[in-house]
Amino acid sequence: MRVILGPMEGVLDHLMREMLTEINDYDLCVTEFVRVIDQLLPNSVFYRLCPELRHGGLTTSGTPVRVQLLGQDPNWLAENAHRAVQLGSAGIDINFGCPAKAVNKSRGGAVLLQDPELMYRIVKAVRQATDPRKPVTAKVRLGWDDPAHCFEIADAVAQAGGDEIAIHARTKVDGYKAETIKWNYIRQIKEKTQIPIIANGEVWNYQNGQDCLQATQVDALMVCRGALNLPNLCNVVKHNDTHMSWFEVLELLLRYSQYEIKGDKGLYYPNRVKQWFAYLRHEYPEAKELFTDIRRLNKAAPIVEILQSAHRHLAA
Numbered sequence: 542m543r544v545i546l547g548p549m550e551g552v553l554d555h556l557m558r559e560m561l562t563e564i565n566d567y568d569l570c571v572t573e574f575v576r577v578i579d580q581l582l583p584n585s586v587f588y589r590l591c592p593e594l595r596h597g598g599l600t601t602s603g604t605p606v607r608v609q610l611l612g613q614d615p616n617w618l619a620e621n622a623h624r625a626v627q628l629g630s631a632g633i634d635i636n637f638g639c640p641a642k643a644v645n646k647s648r649g650g651a652v653l654l655q656d657p658e659l660m661y662r663i664v665k666a667v668r669q670a671t672d673p674r675k676p677v678t679a680k681v682r683l684g685w686d687d688p689a690h691c692f693e694i695a696d697a698v699a700q701a702g703g704d705e706i707a708i709h710a711r712t713k714v715d716g717y718k719a720e721t722i723k724w725n726y727i728r729q730i731k732e733k734t735q736i737p738i739i740a741n742g743e744v745w746n747y748q749n750g751q752d753c754l755q756a757t758q759v760d761a762l763m764v765c766r767g768a769l770n771l772p773n774l775c776n777v778v779k780h781n782d783t784h785m786s787w788f789e790v791l792e793l794l795l796r797y798s799q800y801e802i803k804g805d806k807g808l809y810y811p812n813r814v815k816q817w818f819a820y821l822r823h824e825y826p827e828a829k830e831l832f833t834d835i836r837r838l839n840k841a842a843p844i845v846e847i848l849q850s851a852h853r854h855l856a857a
Contacts, residue, residue, distance in 0.1 A: 542754065542760050542761065542762070542779060543568040543569070543739075543760065543761040543762070544565075544566070544567055544568060544761070544762050544763075544764065544775045544778055544779050545567065545568060545569045545570070545571065545707070545739060545761065545762070545763040545764070546558065546561060546562070546565075546567045546569070546570045546571070546604075546763075546764065546765075546768055546775070547571055547680070547707070547741060547763040547764060547765040547768075548571045548572055548573050548574065548609050548634075548636075548680070548765070549573070549765050549766070549769075550573045550574060550639070550641070551573065551816075552573075552769065552816060552817075553570075553573065553765070553768070553769075554573065555572075555590075555591065555592050555593065556797065556800045557769075557797075558570045558572075558593070558600055558604075558606065559600055559601060559602075559800070560772075560793060560796060560797060560800070561768060561772060561775075562600040562601075562602045562603075562604040563600075563601070563602045564772065564773055564776075564785075564793070565772075565773055565774070565775035565776050566775055566776055566779055566780070567604050567775050568604070568605075568761075569604065569605050569606075569607060569631070570600065570604055570605070570606045570607070571606075571607050571609050571634045571680070571707075571763075572590055572591045572606060572607065572608050572609050572634075573590060573609065574609045574610065574611035574636045574639065574650075575587065575590055575608060575609065575610050575611065575621065575625070576611055576612065576649070577610050577611065577612035577614070577617050577618050577621045578612060578614070578617070579614065579617055580617065581617070581620045581621060581624060582621055582624070584624070584628060587608065587624065587625055587628050587630075588628070590608070591606055591608050591625075591630065593606040593629075594606075594608075594625075594628045594629040594630060595629075597629055598629040598630050598631045599631075605631035606630070606631060607630055607631045607632045607633065607634050607676075607678070608625040608630040608633060608634070609633075609634040609635070609636050609680070610622060610625070610633060610634070610635055610636065610667075611635075611636035611639065611644065611649045611650055612649055612663075613648040613649060613653060613659065613663070615659075615662045615663045615665070615666035615667075616666060618635070618663055618666060618667055619666040619667050619669065619670035619671075620670065622667040622670055622671050622677070623670045623671055626671045626672050626675050630675070631675065631676075632671075632675040632676035632677060632678060632704075633667055633671055633675070633676075633677050633678070634678045634679065634680055634707075635663060635664060635667060635677070635678070635679045635680070636649070636650055636680055637650065637651065637653050637654060637660055637679055637680060637681045637682075637694075638650060638651055638654075638680045638681050638682045638707075638709050639651055640682070640713045640716060645713075651682055651685065651713040652685070652713075654681065654682060654684050654685045654690065654694055654713065655685045657690075657693045657694055657696075657697040658697070660679070660694065660697045660698065660701075661697040661698075661700060661701045662701070663701075664677065664679060664697070664698050664701035664702065664703045665701035665702060668701060668702040668703065669702075676704040676705060677702070677703055677704055678703060678704055678705040678706065678707065679698045679703050679705075679706050679707070680706075680707045680709070680741075681694055681695070681698070681706060681707070681708055681709070682708070682709045682711055682712055682713055682715075683708065683709075683710060683711060683712050683723060683726050684712045684713070685712060685713045685714065686712055686713065686714040687712065688711075688712055688723055688726050691708070691726050691729075691730055692729070692730060692733055692734075695708070695730045695733075695734050695736060695738075696733075696734060698736060699734050699735065699736035703736060704736075704737070705736065705737045705738070705739060706736050706737070706738055706739070707738075707739035707740075707741050707763050708726075708727050708730065708738060708739070708740060708741060709741045709742045710722050710723045710724050710726060710727055710740065710741065710742040710743075710757075711723060711742060717766075719743060722742050722743045724740065724742070724743075724752075724753055724756035724757050725756060725757075727740050727756075727757040727759065728756060728757045728758050731757065731758055731759060737761070738757070738759045738761070739759065739761040739762065739763045740753050740754070740757045740759045740761070740762055740763070741762070741763040741764075741765070744762055744764050744767055744774075744778060745767045745770060745771065745774070745824075746767075746771070746774075746777060746778070746784075747777050747778055747781050749767075749778075750762055750777075750778035750779075762778060764778065766820060769817060769820035769821070770820045770821065770823045770824045771784060771785065771824045772785050772790060772793055773785040784824070787825050787827045787828070787855070788852070788855045788856070790821065790825060790828070791848060791851055791852045791855065792852065794814065794817070794848050795845070795848055795849065795852060797814065797817070798810065798814065798841070798844075798845045798848065810841045810844070811835075811838060811839050811840065811841060811844055814835070814844060815832070815835060815836060818831070818832040818835070819832070827851075831847065831848075831851055834847050835847055
């Protein structure tokens with residue numbers, strides 16, 4: 542079984558990928574999306590979003606990283622895909638799944654699920670423009686508002702020469718509501734098309750992973766939000782490892798603090814760490830308690846001090 546660390550805009554950045562691949566046996570990471578409109582973007586855009594390109598397209602621990610593109614123009618997406626692969630990306634992923642209103646209004650992400658013909662032209666153009674040895678994949682949902690559209694969507698990607706498709710088992714209208722997950726559609730897609738499939742959605746622990754694999758009959762999972770709730774989720778899902786302890790999570794948070802404060806996003810550290818806490822508190826009651834102490838703070842130093850104090854308390 543493969544487990545892939547999926548993209549989350551503004552959350553799973555290169556620093557998070559660095560840490561999570563160090564402590565997990567991920568097979569692949571997919572970046573946050575590069576927005577493509579009507580030009581060939583400079584190298585600096587790709588390096589900023591995916592600094593792993595400077596190191597052979599790998600994280601420090603050796604996990605391949607694939608650049609994700611988002612847009613609606615087949616030619617410009619193809620041009621930028623060619624550039625990303627030349628710079629060292631481990632293939633290209635195309636975002637047809639983002640449900641954000643701002644993205645959809647500008648004809649990007651999940652809105653394209655309503656136009657399988659355009660999806661076909663995009664995937665075909667990207668496939669033709671890039672090294673055939675590098676995979677071209679797509680991230681999709683089951684449809685905009687009707688999951689029955691998933692078969693036409695998957696067929697468009699497959700017929701265009703896509704190498705693999707990651708399917709979030711909900712429609713755009715479903716959003717992220719847990720009760721709307723429809724893993725059974727992924728199994729039906731698998732029965733109707735030859736394209737390899739990665740299942741995504743509602744995998745939070747080992748049992749969820751097993752249930753998803755059983756329901757979908759695929760052999761690859763993509764995790765996103767769950768990887769933030771439980772930092773060692775990949776190893777839990779893949780190897781049935783024990784859930785990381787809160788003490789270990791605190792150590793990880795302190796490492797993250799060092800990364801962020803030294804990095805180019807130091808000014809954003811308070812918001813980023815609070816964002817991570819918003820996920821952690823679903824798995825760890827201690828995170829919920831600690832979040833109340835940091836939620837009103839807007840400077841890095843006092844937040845780090847609270848984390849260090851909590852760590853010392855547990856270590857004593």
